[in-house]
Amino acid sequence: MNTPVSAGNTAHGPERSRLSRMASDPKIRGLVAQAIVGILIVLAGYYLVTQTIYNMEKRGLTAGFDFLSTTAGFSIGFFLIDYEPTDTFGRVFLVGVVNTLFVSIIAIIFATIFGFIMGVARLSHNWLIARIAAVYVEVIRNTPLLLQIFVWYLGVFTLLPPPKQSFELVFGVFVLNNRGFYSTAPVTGELFWITGIAIIAGLALTVMFRRSAKAQQEATGEAPKWAWKALLVLVAAPLAVFVLTGAPLSWEIPTLKGFNYQGGWAVPPPFLALLIALTAYTSAFIAEIVRAGIQSVGKGQTEAALSLGLPRRRVLKLVVIPQAMRAIIPPLISQYLNIVKNSSLAVAIAYPDLVGLWMQTSLNQAGRAIEIVATTMLFYMTVSLSISALLNIYNKRVQLQER
Amino acid sequence: MSDTHSETDLAKAGATQDAEPFNPKAARPPPGLSVGPLAWMKQNLFATWLDTVITIICAVIIFMLARHLITWGIVDSVWDAANRRECMNKSPEGACWAGPRLWFHQFIYGLYNVDERWRVNIGFFVLVAWMVPLFLSRITVKLPTAIGLVMTYPLFASYLFYGGEKGIAWTIISALGIACFIWAMINALMEVFASKPLGKLLEDRFGMVTVKSRAIVFLALWAAATVVWSGVEFEVVRTVRWGGLFVTLVVAGIGITFALPSGIILALGRRSQLPLIRIVCVCFIEVFRSVPLITVLFMATTMVPLFLPEGVTFDKLLRAIIAVCLFAAAYMAEVVRGGLQSIPRGQYEAAAAMGLGYWRTTGLIIMPQALKLMIPNILSNFIGLFKDTTLVAIIGLFDLLGMVQAMSEATDWIGLVDEPYLFAAAVYFVGCFAMSRYARHLENKLSTEHR
Numbered sequence: 132m133n134t135p136v137s138a139g140n141t142a143h144g145p146e147r148s149r150l151s152r153m154a155s156d157p158k159i160r161g162l163v164a165q166a167i168v169g170i171l172i173v174l175a176g177y178y179l180v181t182q183t184i185y186n187m188e189k190r191g192l193t194a195g196f197d198f199l200s201t202t203a204g205f206s207i208g209f210f211l212i213d214y215e216p217t218d219t220f221g222r223v224f225l226v227g228v229v230n231t232l233f234v235s236i237i238a239i240i241f242a243t244i245f246g247f248i249m250g251v252a253r254l255s256h257n258w259l260i261a262r263i264a265a266v267y268v269e270v271i272r273n274t275p276l277l278l279q280i281f282v283w284y285l286g287v288f289t290l291l292p293p294p295k296q297s298f299e300l301v302f303g304v305f306v307l308n309n310r311g312f313y314s315t316a317p318v319t320g321e322l323f324w325i326t327g328i329a330i331i332a333g334l335a336l337t338v339m340f341r342r343s344a345k346a347q348q349e350a351t352g353e354a355p356k357w358a359w360k361a362l363l364v365l366v367a368a369p370l371a372v373f374v375l376t377g378a379p380l381s382w383e384i385p386t387l388k389g390f391n392y393q394g395g396w397a398v399p400p401p402f403l404a405l406l407i408a409l410t411a412y413t414s415a416f417i418a419e420i421v422r423a424g425i426q427s428v429g430k431g432q433t434e435a436a437l438s439l440g441l442p443r444r445r446v447l448k449l450v451v452i453p454q455a456m457r458a459i460i461p462p463l464i465s466q467y468l469n470i471v472k473n474s475s476l477a478v479a480i481a482y483p484d485l486v487g488l489w490m491q492t493s494l495n496q497a498g499r500a501i502e503i504v505a506t507t508m509l510f511y512m513t514v515s516l517s518i519s520a521l522l523n524i525y526n527k528r529v530q531l532q533e534r
Numbered sequence: 535m536s537d538t539h540s541e542t543d544l545a546k547a548g549a550t551q552d553a554e555p556f557n558p559k560a561a562r563p564p565p566g567l568s569v570g571p572l573a574w575m576k577q578n579l580f581a582t583w584l585d586t587v588i589t590i591i592c593a594v595i596i597f598m599l600a601r602h603l604i605t606w607g608i609v610d611s612v613w614d615a616a617n618r619r620e621c622m623n624k625s626p627e628g629a630c631w632a633g634p635r636l637w638f639h640q641f642i643y644g645l646y647n648v649d650e651r652w653r654v655n656i657g658f659f660v661l662v663a664w665m666v667p668l669f670l671s672r673i674t675v676k677l678p679t680a681i682g683l684v685m686t687y688p689l690f691a692s693y694l695f696y697g698g699e700k701g702i703a704w705t706i707i708s709a710l711g712i713a714c715f716i717w718a719m720i721n722a723l724m725e726v727f728a729s730k731p732l733g734k735l736l737e738d739r740f741g742m743v744t745v746k747s748r749a750i751v752f753l754a755l756w757a758a759a760t761v762v763w764s765g766v767e768f769e770v771v772r773t774v775r776w777g778g779l780f781v782t783l784v785v786a787g788i789g790i791t792f793a794l795p796s797g798i799i800l801a802l803g804r805r806s807q808l809p810l811i812r813i814v815c816v817c818f819i820e821v822f823r824s825v826p827l828i829t830v831l832f833m834a835t836t837m838v839p840l841f842l843p844e845g846v847t848f849d850k851l852l853r854a855i856i857a858v859c860l861f862a863a864a865y866m867a868e869v870v871r872g873g874l875q876s877i878p879r880g881q882y883e884a885a886a887a888m889g890l891g892y893w894r895t896t897g898l899i900i901m902p903q904a905l906k907l908m909i910p911n912i913l914s915n916f917i918g919l920f921k922d923t924t925l926v927a928i929i930g931l932f933d934l935l936g937m938v939q940a941m942s943e944a945t946d947w948i949g950l951v952d953e954p955y956l957f958a959a960a961v962y963f964v965g966c967f968a969m970s971r972y973a974r975h976l977e978n979k980l981s982t983e984h985r
Binding site for chain 1: 593824825
């Protein structure tokens with residue numbers, strides 16, 4: 132590559148100066164461009180830093196993370212890890228992170244289930260069901276999430292009856308009123324850990340059974356029946372252990388005491404509104420992903436499998452779903468990421484998530500704008516980067532399977 | 535079926551050697567229940583007993599919902615009342631559409647001065663009129679119109695909406711928008727009625743060199759527009775008074791106009807061979823894509839004042855717009871990158887073989903193809919941005935959602951939630967649904983053109 136260019140240059144030698152030759156060299160051009168960008172970034176950074184320091188000094192603001200260990204002094208409406216107003220700002224951050232992850236994970240579970248149902252329903256042979264699913268998807272996808280959150284919160288959950296006239300669902304196992312949703316909670320006894328171990332052992336054994344059954348099928352072509360074994364180790368054995376250890380589990384039922392329900396698990400109305408809105412919104416997107424994924428499997432695949440004599444159920448299980456999943460999982464995971472990000476809209480209805488607790492309340496109390504904004508963004512970036520790392524691992528595995 | 539029949543009949547007729555003239559039999563009727571609405575219903579609604587049960591349950595639910603909605607929203611509704619109490623007195627069970635009706639103008643314009651609302655309307659109609667030529671197939675000069683729209687409409691519109699005293703420089707700059715608009719309109723009319731673009735017409739008539747003649751006419755137009763424009767002065771309408779759908783469109787519009795060029799730059803930077811530029815672009819894109827928009831908005835409201843020199847203050851709307859622009863640019867960069875990746879390597883290699891450098895390869899070969907493929911994705915990105923602008927309501931701006939929220943908290947209408955929110959939902963739905971349908975239509979059209 133280089134020789135003909137230099138030969139050309141020597142031919143034009145006297146006409147082209149050294150400078151113009153350098154100017155047309157892509158390497159030097161690249162270096163110059165990078166140098167210019169680098170200098171601009173350094174200048175901009177220098178300006179921002181000095182200006183910010185100047186402005187902060189002027190306003191008497193201090194910087195640093197020492198505020199993390201000072202007392203926060205405000206109370207929080209809903210927390211999963213213990214919190215008192217005397218706790219530190221560092222604790223507030225943790226409460227916010229846990230609250231954000233809690234609502235996100237539950238929304239991810241529900242949205243996945245509901246999204247798959249809706250996606251399959253859109254492809255239903257029943258015209259009415261397909262239409263209903265299509266209308267659902269279009270209406271939900273084409274209205275802003277924040278608006279939906281407001282509608283659920285203001286239009287549904289704040290209009291529920293007060294505690295005295297609560298809805299008691301499933302014979303009082305669940306209670307719903309304008310203070311929130313209450314669920315009966317299991318209280319584990321002292322010896323419950325033995326049952327826990329039994330369940331884990333059962334799971335491990337089931338995985339082993341499945342593996343050996345598969346290996347046997349691949350070796351001999353005969354599929355051994357292992358469902359009864361799994362049932363034994365997964366249900367019967369833990370149950371026996373549970374009874375033998377004296378059934379160390381009791382139920383705490385929410386009961387009306389004074390003005391409100393006490394006992395069991397409780398979540399406030401903003402949580403419910405956020406959860407339902409996030410679930411509905413994301414499930415509409417997941418439904419589209421699922422539909423596209425199923426449609427991406429060629430019709431020939433189904434026909435070929437049927438002509439091999441596979442029953443319809445196994446065609447779905449062995450041919451269509453594995454191929455559809457390859458198209459479904461990457462966008463599905465980015466929807467999970469969207470749930471985590473969208474859960475930040477909680478701030479609009481005062482569910483104490485990370486943004487509400489940290490970027491709003493704590494920022495107003497402690498005033499450390501830069502530190503607080505940076506830590507919040509760092510949290511979301513950590514989540515996002517770890518999810519995309521997962522996605523990359525999955526993509527690599529799928530690619531390997533292709534060849 | 536009938537085809538094969540007539541063929542066999544024909545064969546028979548051939549075999550019997552025209553003993554009888556050929557008389558085609560009338561086609562047999564289809565077997566029972568294979569065509570017609572009843573058959574359709576059997577196939578699509580009542581195929582199995584399970585289907586039948588589900589269909590009936592769904593139909594009953596839909597019927598009850600519809601009946602409830604009609605009685606609530608139409609039959610029992612109140613359209614004329616001064617406040618919520620009056621609504622309740624007239625019809626306690628029905629919808630109170632009187633509220634959204636009275637607040638309709640606030641939903642559209644916010645608190646924009648009542649006497650000045652025509653300016654918003656004019657701005658909107660100019661925008662629509664400017665966009666119409668882009669959708670007409672008869673018009674050939676589309677790219678210059680589009681570039682003129684994107685580059686100069688904001689100049690003109692920002693003065694139109696904000697008003698105030700404009701110096702000489704600002705007069706000349708915002709007059710550029712007017713000149714471009716007039717040019718685009720005349721051009722469109724010429725193309726529709728004389729089927730010739732304006733530049734070509736000028737060339738035919740005056741025989742000047744095309745570029746020069748266009749430039750002279752355009753400069754004259756610009757000068758005239760400046761002279762007329764300098765005599766016009768509007769009252770200042772501060773951005774705190776801006777609101778409603780108007781602000782939603784302003785934020786989304788500026789966001790997308792900024793996002794497209796900066797997204798292209800970022801995407802090119804991300805694919806660049808130069809490590810420093812690549813790292814900078816990757817960092818920008820990944821940071822803004824991995825954090826929620828609301829954190830960017832909070833950052834803009836709390837941190838931007840710390841970055842600015844003394845005496846310089848940005849108002850809230852501008853800060854929100856900056857945040858939305860940064861956010862939209864990062865997302866657009868990924869759309870552009872997707873488009874660039876869909877261009878096969880052969881295109882780059884062919885361009886290199888022709889001796890084109892980086893900029894000419896990108897500008898003449900890659901971008902035109904990639905941009906065309908990206909149009910549907912750009913549109914769906916815009917839909918997302920249009921929905922995301924509702925977040926500015928959280929930081930205290932009164933966009934459509936913020937206005938609706940304000941109404942349901944206003945003393946006269948306190949607690950009225952369903953009706954105003956339904957109105958807002960309908961507005962967003964119509965906008966987003968229309969755009970998504972258009973994007974799908976474009977996708978089909980472009981993909982067939984490509985094959």
